[in-house]
Amino acid sequence: MQINQHTRLSVAPMMDWTDRHCRALHRQLSRHALLYTEMVTAPALVRGGALHLLDHSPQEHPVALQLGGSDPAELAQAAKLGAEAGYGEINLNCGCPSDRVQSGTFGAVLMTQPALVAECCAAMIDAQPREVTVKCRIGVDDQDPEEILPEFLSRIVAAGVTRVIVHARKAWLQGLSPKDNREIPPLDYGLVQRMKMLFPNLHVSINGGVTSLDEAEALLGSGLDGVMVGRAAYHQPADILCAADRRIFGAPGPDSTAEGAVRAMLPYIEGHLMAGGRLNQITRHMLGLFAGRPGARGWRRMLSEGAVRPGAGPELVEAALAEVVRAAA
Known part of the structure; x- marks a missing residue:
């Protein structure tokens, strides 16, 4: 295109x-x-x-x-x-x-x-x-x-x-x-x-x-x-x-999902941390991913409270995602 x-x-x-x-x-x-x-x-x-x-x-x-x-x-x-x-x-x-x-x-x-x-x-x-x-x-x-x-x-x-x-x-x-x-x-x-x-x-x-x-x-x-x-x-x-x-663009499905996007971001997060970055520099943009869905509040709370802590890494994001998946079950 x-x-x-x-x-x-x-x-x-x-x-x-x-x-x-x-x-x-x-x-x-x-x-x-x-x-x-x-x-x-x-x-x-x-x-x-x-x-x-x-x-x-x-x-x-x-x-x-x-x-x-x-x-x-x-x-x-x-x-x-x-x-x-x-x-x-x-x-x-x-x-x-x-x-x-x-x-x-x-x-x-x-x-x-x-x-x-x-x-x-x-x-x-x-x-x-x-x-x-x-x-x-x-x-x-x-x-x-x-x-x-x-x-x-x-x-x-x-x-x-x-x-x-x-x-x-x-x-x-x-x-x-x-x-x-x-x-x-x-x-x-x-x-x-x-x-x-x-x-x-x-x-x-x-x-x-x-x-x-x-x-x-x-x-x-x-x-x-x-x-x-x-x-x-x-x-x-x-x-x-x-x-x-x-x-909007007429592309064939399936549509992307918020869960899939979180998993796809994990290697990106890993690379950012290895380069000396901090987790919250990325996760602050992810807080609204599950807006309006069960588990959204827990997702936001875990990321906003945990991502600023020293040593926070992808495992925090995975744990927060697990909470969302649990809430939706």
Whole structure:
């Protein structure tokens, strides 16, 4: 599959969550869903030399790198580093509303500077061979999304962007926390669907508020090209990803299972510990695997309490899994 074929369903880039251990887990649940890194800032790579932020394993593919920044030359250099590191897509963050991002003049604040975004995208496209995509909001603060979103999209399309992910909410840069910005501004799926009609050759994925595969299928059926799922894919990964290959990508069954994913993660955990890592760096992403199922509470408790202890290893994960299996019997 080309990476575009994986965009029907993707897991959103989420700070402090979608690190390489989280992606390793999600890849055990779905072979086809497109995965994203946490946002990596271009200055960290280019000025700070923090190339370890690009670390990932070949098993995570298809995987995309999300960059934050607003300097075209710096973003071009960071995109080149991302392509050289093996990422299949380079994504520019124009949607994150956090204070730290605003102070760096990138993220959602870039919705107010479409000409600069276009310049950044053109520079990133020219610098390396991977597809450059944009993740944006429908607008910020008092902007009228019906007016500014078509203008924003037309600018980046003219710069050579062929795929965009639209978080179907405004971002309020003043007065709302990043958490509130994910929940309080109302969703406007209809606007995103109208943008697809206005830009029929632009690959449009929608993000925001999707909590089930049923909802994802309905949005794909409405004419959108892709659906990106955020918090639901993190907190209930099995609900979103186990049946995704069959239902979204048309792959033959059987579906993956949470139990199978846990067993498949054991060698990965072993390798991480042998390299000097700690168990909880991986298991913190596994707490929601059995959400809504018998034994889920015991699974979470055993991992959250035990994984931080010195010497904790795969046997703790196996014991917690045995509790889940017992509870289900």
